[in-house]
Amino acid sequence: MDFELKTLGPAEAAAQKCDAVVAVLAEGFKGGGDPLSRLADEARKAGDFEGKPGKLLQAYRAAGVAAPRLVLAGAGDGSGKRVQAAVQAAVSSLRSKGVKRLVICLPADAGEDAVRAAVQATAEASYVYVATKSKPEGRELQRVTIGVAQVSNDLRAAFDTARGAANGIELAREMGNLPPNIATPTRLGEEAKKLAKAHGFQCEVLGPKEVEKLGMGSFMAVARGSEQPLRFIVLRYQGAASSEPPVVLVGKGITFDSGGISIKPAGEMDEMKFDMCGAASVLGTFRALADLRPSLNVVGLIPACENLPDGRALKPGDVVTSMGGQTIEVLNTDAEGRLILCDALTYAERFKPRAVVDIATLTGACVIALGAVRSGLFASDDALAADLQRAGDSAFDLCWRMPLDDEYGEGLKTNFADMANVAGRPGGAITAAKFLQRFAGKYPWAHLDIAGTAWKGGAAKGATGRPVGLLVQYLLSQQRQGGAKAAKAPKRKAAAR
Structure with missing residues (x-):
């Protein structure tokens, strides 16, 4: 989907030759003499539309409006959050209507947050998964114009960021939604290589022999119950001098999680294909980097494998040795994500990073919390x-800081190894993070548990692409803090899809 940002008020929007116009109106809006504004004023006087959050009013072949379809969308106080809800509802209402060319006219006082929200909401509401359908129908929207009162440098920058993030979110959703017999560890490695080749990144994909040489005993133990060979993916984006320490993103890539010997209940086990959404978010973030080209260095690490039971599978009571030399007693094979992440966190030390952020669908306990x-x-x-929290707020991709008190780590003590891989049920998301912290002591480290946000269940089942928006905003903030010159995109061939 192509996005563009234009100086476009209600009068110009009414004259646009397109399939539909969405007019986003805050409460108390004051229209002018153009057809669109007159219609909105008449609807308000009649009590049919007041600009309240989430309210829509649709018109067909409205007088003076060139587009056959018009949607008035209420945005309440006009904040980014309200604009996001308004645009998402409006675009959703136009699905299956044959709309290919859409114009979205934002309120006259729309700021950067409103522009970001409009792009993000449009991309989210128009996404349709078709990869494994015999009749791939439903992807209609092709071009979207975001209209603002005046295109300023700040609005242009916000628009460009949102457009890049939208491309990354779409890739993350697509990868997360693929079935586990297709989105195997090997496929993740292939996608990483394709991304690197198309956009000038460096990429290395390690197999079982290379991982064994590295001594990643914890990672290998999880993978040995599956016939699918593991992959360890290393992506590198260089937007600053090679001497600048990188930000390292580590994504959990369990492409299917049965729980292993500690097998999960059958109900909704199909959703465990989403257990690689941390890995998908790293790929999606690199897709956004391809568009935005920030002036910093970024490394992506993805340990990828399946967690399945067979005669070779990891058993409760087994003791494994991590890459860092620490031994781990496995009390529950369904707590496998931390076992692959811990070796990736140790591997990250070689980059002497400025910060490391791991992203994982790690615990059901975080969903409860x-x-x-x-x-x-x-x-x-x-x-x-604080940087991550601000980035999430700015990107409408929210997070909440949880504690890491030393006392939470007491439950990981065991008589038979340096630590156990689980503690008790209380504070399960925290004790999982305490486990990871033991492998992340040589750099500033953060852990994002996305078990509750990476996908939706029920009728809306599917990957959300979170937290790509948060990660992109965080990386851009680090670029501004660094004050380096913007990176130039290398010459490259068009990406093959």
Whole structure:
């Protein structure tokens, strides 16, 4: 989908030759003499439309409006959050209407947050999964114009960021939604290589032999119950001098999680294909980097494998040795994500990173704590935590900081190894983070538990692409803090899809 940002008021929007116009109107809006504004004023006087949040009014072949379809969308106080809800509802109402060319006219006082919200909401509401359908129908929207009163440099920057993030979110959703017999560890490695080749990144994909040489005993133990060979993916984006320490993103890539010997209940086990959404978010973030080209260095690490039971599978009571030399007693094979992440966190040390952020659908306990609204944020560094929190707020991709008190780690003690892989049920998301923290002591570290936010169940089942928006906003903030010159995109061939 192509987005463009234009100086476009209600009068110009009414004259646009397109399939539909969405007019986003705040409460108390004051229209002019153009046909669109007159219609909105008449609807308000009649009590049919007041600009309240979430309210829509649709018209067909409205007088003086060139587009056959017109949607008035209420945005309440006009904040980014309200604009996001308004645009999402309006675009959703136009699905299956044959709309290919859409104009969205924002309120006259729309700021950067409103522009970001409009792009993000349009992309989210128009996304349709078709990859494994015999009749791939439903992807109609092709071009979207976001209209503002005046295109300023700040609005242009917000628009460009949102457009880049939208492309990354779409890739993350697409990868997350693929069935597990297709989105295997090998496929993740292939997608990473394709991304790198198309956009000038460096990429290395390690197999079982290379991982064994590295001594990643914890990662290998999880993978040995599956016939699918593991992959360890290393992506590198260089937008600053090679001497600049990178931000490292580590994404959990369990492409299917049965629970292993500690097998999960059958109900909704199909959703465990989403257990690689942390990995998908790293790929999606790199897709956004391809568009935005920030002036910093970023490394992406993805340990990818399946967690399945067979005669070779990891058993409760087994003791494994991590890459860092620490031994782990496995009390529950369904707590496997931390077992692959811990080796990736140790591997991250070689980059001497400025910060490391791991992203994982790690615990059901985090879903109980925060639901599907906010991702869980754990951090060893206050400044890093604050930067991530601000980034999430700005990107409408919210997180909430959780504690890491030393006392929470007491439950990981065991008589038979340096630590156990689980503690008791209380504070399960925190004790999982405490486990990871033991492998992240040599750099500022944060952990995002996205078990509640990475996908939706029920009728709306599917990957959300979170937290790509948060990660993109965080990386851009680090670029501004660094004050380096913007990176130039290398010459490259068009990406093959």
